[in-house]
Amino acid sequence: MYQNMIFYIIFFVSGAIIGSFLNCLVWRLKNNKNFITARSQCPFCERKLAWFENIPVFSFLFLKGKCRTCREKIPIFYFLAEIFTGLLFVLVFWFNQSDLFFYKIFFELFVISFLIFVFIYDALYKEILPGAVWVAVLIVTAYHWLVKDLTIESFVYGIILGFSFFAFQYFVSKGRWIGGGDVRLGLFIGALLGWEKTVLAVLVAYWLGAFFGLFLLFSKKGKMNSEVPLGTFLTAGTLFAMYFGEYIINWYFKFLN
Numbered sequence: 001m002y003q004n005m006i007f008y009i010i011f012f013v014s015g016a017i018i019g020s021f022l023n024c025l026v027w028r029l030k031n032n033k034n035f036i037t038a039r040s041q042c043p044f045c046e047r048k049l050a051w052f053e054n055i056p057v058f059s060f061l062f063l064k065g066k067c068r069t070c071r072e073k074i075p076i077f078y079f080l081a082e083i084f085t086g087l088l089f090v091l092v093f094w095f096n097q098s099d100l101f102f103y104k105i106f107f108e109l110f111v112i113s114f115l116i117f118v119f120i121y122d123a124l125y126k127e128i129l130p131g132a133v134w135v136a137v138l139i140v141t142a143y144h145w146l147v148k149d150l151t152i153e154s155f156v157y158g159i160i161l162g163f164s165f166f167a168f169q170y171f172v173s174k175g176r177w178i179g180g181g182d183v184r185l186g187l188f189i190g191a192l193l194g195w196e197k198t199v200l201a202v203l204v205a206y207w208l209g210a211f212f213g214l215f216l217l218f219s220k221k222g223k224m225n226s227e228v229p230l231g232t233f234l235t236a237g238t239l240f241a242m243y244f245g246e247y248i249i250n251w252y253f254k255f256l257n
């Protein structure tokens with residue numbers, strides 16, 4: 001237990017650091033900065049940040065959420081993204097602690113980092129970067145090919161299903177309901193999860209989207225037609241299906257019999 005405690009802390013801290021990195025990465029890609037060599041700066045006054053303003057989670061608390069020079073408020077979204085990434089990394093350890101396969105843990109950490117990246121980018125800018133999705137599709141395909149944790153049928157049907165489900169809506173609505181980014185993300189989800197869990201991921205995403213839409217409607221924060229980026233809900237649905245898909249699908253088929 002005590003030993004696990006240390007692991008939980010290590011995973012949380014690594015997650016918070018990655019979350020902080022993903023925040024920067026999103027901002028740098030959006031603003032056309034070099035995402036490796038550029039130094040972190042305040043997005044408002046553009047002052048370069050000192051090392052102590054760059055510590056995940058702590059800097060935000062220590063600076064009370066404001067830039068030291070221009071006093072602009074740093075959006076709490078960035079802070080929450082760091083904490084949330086840390087918590088998800090802890091969850092990866094928790095799910096894998098009975099048998100520690102390092103390649104599996106690294107793979108899941110990568111997938112989670114990618115999903116958080118898509119979530120942040122889509123939530124802030126309503127856009128999913130094609131290049132990022134293709135890289136992730138390649139890595140996921142290579143992983144399945146090496147580890148063989150998915151049947152070829154499930155993988156291929158997953159890609160066809162994930163792609164065509166969104167491509168259909170894209171063409172029918174001429175890109176008004178969903179964007180091309182959602183179609184590519186659908187393909188990624190199919191490749192990652194296989195067809196069975198892809199169905200679940202999409203269902204969960206649409207339920208979440210519907211709840212969120214109702215919530216906005218009743219809290220009168222959004223108008224009837226206020227746009228909610230589908231990609232953010234898809235990432236949440238994918239995470240859910242990745243960890244709970246097995247149980248739910250087994251339970252469902254037992255229920256049918």
Ligand SMILES: [Zn+2]
Nearest residue numbers: 042045067070
């Ligand atoms: Zn500033």
